[in-house]
Amino acid sequence: MDTPQRRRRPDRWSLHEFQEMELNAPPNEKWELIDGIIHKMMTGGSLAHNEIVVNLAVVLRSELQARSSTCRVYTTNVPVVSEAIDMSVCPDIAVRCGPRVLDQKEMTDPVLLVEVLSRSTGEKDRYDKAEAYFRVPTVQHYLLVAQDRMDLTVLTRGEADWMRTRFHAPEDVAEIATLGVSLTLAEIYENVKEIVGPY
Template identity: 30%
Template sequence: MSTALKQMTVDEFLVWAEDQEGRWELHDGAARKITPERIDHVRTKGEAFVALSFASRRAGCDCEVFGGGGGVQIDQRTVYAPDGAIVCGPKLPDQAILLVNLIVVVEVLSPATAAIDHGRKLSGYFSLPSVQHYLILDPERRVAIHHKRGVGDAIETRVLSDGVIRLDPPGFEVAVEALFPLL
């Protein structure tokens, strides 16, 4: 099937993607293959998962931390595959493909995805009422960009190379340094 010619709904995409090699996203009806991850990307994604999992457990949050793998449905023609997410509330069924009740979404920057991560994914993730925080991690500069839902339609942004990020909700802090591999 040529994805360049066929526009898909989320339901069609989920069925189609199960038979494909590699990871895919659906952008406004068009399937897009996710480029292979560089090692710095993989390391950062792993460290972020460990740091967020530890901080969530330490705070006693009723949340599950995912290190990638699940999809996030933005609308009927868009599904993103974030590098990490925190889902709170009822545990997702084992056979689920889509993550719901997301509170935090994490993306690790790569040269191929930077514009999308800072643009359409930023607005897409915050179009979901449950999303309170969007962390963009830059492994090259070791910087965390923390977008937080503010009052009304405002999105507050902080760029941090050290210190802590307060994720409330769900109610914990994580050190910026812990999100990146040791030097």
């Protein structure tokens, strides 16, 4: 089978080549393509990781619905792809705006992306994925959420560069201006302290 472990090639993979490989990969194997380089995805995840993803998805969805927004919230099963930069990545959460195509299996135009950090993926999320996400023109916000402590980093696209804001306290409010959404750390980390212990 033509998988990354068995196929050694000096050059990088195109998005098309990666998608062909995925069709033949075992169902229990999950991969991502970042700037033409293939990475094996972490499967499963901790209870804290899943709790944070659910909390954020629920809050985002509720706020968007309250504003009658056309934006929708998606989780890890929908890859974000870009042929221009050879990328196929499954963020923990993605928000896309505009008309929906219900049988669509991937997206090219997310507005907001979220990754919940872990020890095994934190460096990749902070650097490799961030660099790739920043090259997607529609992406306006990238959220990095720690799971072992109360720590949220919001990266927002500016005119010349990305602006970084960090939040640490339960009452802190992160304003996601493009979506008109406000997120408190208390909402994001609800019930997580019982899993990971005191922050």
